[in-house]
Amino acid sequence: MSTGMGPVFDGISHFGLSPExxxxxxxxxxxxxxxxxxxSRLSLAxxxxxxxxxxxxxMTGFGLPDLALxxxxxxxxxxxxxxxxxxxxxxPGLCAGLGAGLGLIRGMADLSGVEQSVAHxxxxxxxxxxxxxxFAIAASLTIPLKRAWVIIAARVGGSWLAAxxxxxxxxxxxYGAFIR
Amino acid sequence: xKPNDRSLxxxxxxxxxxxxxxxxxxxxxxxxxxxxxxxxGFEHPISGLDHVIAMVAVGLWGAQLGMPAMWLxxxxxxxxxxxxxxxxxxxxPLPGSEIAIALSGVCLGGAVLLELRPPLWxxxxxxxxxxxxxxxxxxxxxxxxxxxxxxxxxxxLATGLLHATGIAIGLIHRWQxxxxxxxxxxxxxxxxxxxxxxGALL
Numbered sequence: 001m002s003t004g005m006g007p008v009f010d011g012i013s014h015f016g017l018s019p020e021x022x023x024x025x026x027x028x029x030x031x032x033x034x035x036x037x038x039x040s041r042l043s044l045a046x047x048x049x050x051x052x053x054x055x056x057x058x059m060t061g062f063g064l065p066d067l068a069l070x071x072x073x074x075x076x077x078x079x080x081x082x083x084x085x086x087x088x089x090x091x092p093g094l095c096a097g098l099g100a101g102l103g104l105i106r107g108m109a110d111l112s113g114v115e116q117s118v119a120h121x122x123x124x125x126x127x128x129x130x131x132x133x134x135f136a137i138a139a140s141l142t143i144p145l146k147r148a149w150v151i152i153a154a155r156v157g158g159s160w161l162a163a164x165x166x167x168x169x170x171x172x173x174x175y176g177a178f179i180r
Numbered sequence: 181x182k183p184n185d186r187s188l189x190x191x192x193x194x195x196x197x198x199x200x201x202x203x204x205x206x207x208x209x210x211x212x213x214x215x216x217x218x219x220x221g222f223e224h225p226i227s228g229l230d231h232v233i234a235m236v237a238v239g240l241w242g243a244q245l246g247m248p249a250m251w252l253x254x255x256x257x258x259x260x261x262x263x264x265x266x267x268x269x270x271x272x273p274l275p276g277s278e279i280a281i282a283l284s285g286v287c288l289g290g291a292v293l294l295e296l297r298p299p300l301w302x303x304x305x306x307x308x309x310x311x312x313x314x315x316x317x318x319x320x321x322x323x324x325x326x327x328x329x330x331x332x333x334x335x336x337l338a339t340g341l342l343h344a345t346g347i348a349i350g351l352i353h354r355w356q357x358x359x360x361x362x363x364x365x366x367x368x369x370x371x372x373x374x375x376x377x378x379g380a381l382l
Contacts, residue, residue, distance in 0.1 A: 163262035
C-alpha cells in the first residue's frame, strides 16, 4: 500500500487497513488488559518484537507457506477469541507466548513474498510501531475497567473473533488459503 | 472528565477507528453469488427472514431471562453458529437443517411468549442446537470469493447485531406493559416460525 508519505506511513496504513492484523491485536490487547498489568507489559513487548522478527524472517526467505499462515491466523483468532470470551486465567508467560505466536505469524504473513530492502524494513517498522500503540491502547482500556457491561462487551467481542476464526478455518478447508 | 467517561470515550474512538479501517470494496461489478467483501457477508444473515426472527428472538429471550443469560445466550449463539458454519463449509452432512431453523422460530418464540425460565445451561443448550443449524445453512451456502476475512467479519457482525437488536427491544421487559408487548413479540416470532415450518415440511 502506497500512501505517498514514505514507507513508515505505508506500514502504518497497511496495519490500520488490514482487519486480519488489526482485530487480533485489539482483542489480544483487551484480553491482556483484563488479566492485569504484568500480562499486558510482557505481551506488549513480545507481540511487537515478534511481529518485527516474523516480518524480517519472511523477507530473508524463512517465511511459511500461505496455507500455514492462513491456518495459523484462523487458529490464533479462535484461541485469542475464546480466551477473552471465557476470561481465562492464563499465566503472564503463556500470555506473552501467545503474543509471540501472533506477532510471528502475522508479521510473516504481512511480509511474505516481499524482497528485503530498506524501504520494506521501514515499512515493517511502521507496522510494528502501530502494533505497539494499538495493543497498548486496547490493554489500557481494560486494565482499569470497573463497569461490568464494558467487560461483557469486551468478552462478546472475543466470542465474535473466535466465531470469525472458525469460519475462516472452514473456508480454508473448502477453498484453500485466504492469504496469498 | 471521570475515568469511566474517559474509558467510554476511548472505546468509542477505537470502534470508530475500527469501522474506518474496514476497506470499502467497490460495489461496481459485484457478481451475484460471490463473496466479495464485508457488505456481502453482512447481508447474508439478514437476507432470510427465518434467520432474522430466530436471532432477534435469542436476544428477546435473553433480555427476558435477565443477567447473565442476557449476554451469555448471544455469546453462545454466534460461537455455535460458527461451528455449524464450519461443518457446512467442509460439506459435513446435517440433514433437516431447514426444518430445525423453522423450529427454532417456533421454540424461541414460544419461550418468549410463555416467559419460560429454564436453567441457564438448558437455555444455552437449546440456543446452541438451533445456532448450529442456522450456521450450517449459512456455511453450506457460502460462495467462493475474493475476501474470506471481510465476508466472515460482516457475517458475524450482522448476527451479533441481530441479537443486540433483540436485547434492545427486550429491555422493555422492565415495565408492566413492556412484558406484555414482549410476549406479543414472542407470539409474532412463533407465528413466523410456524409459517416457515409449514414451508419446510411441504
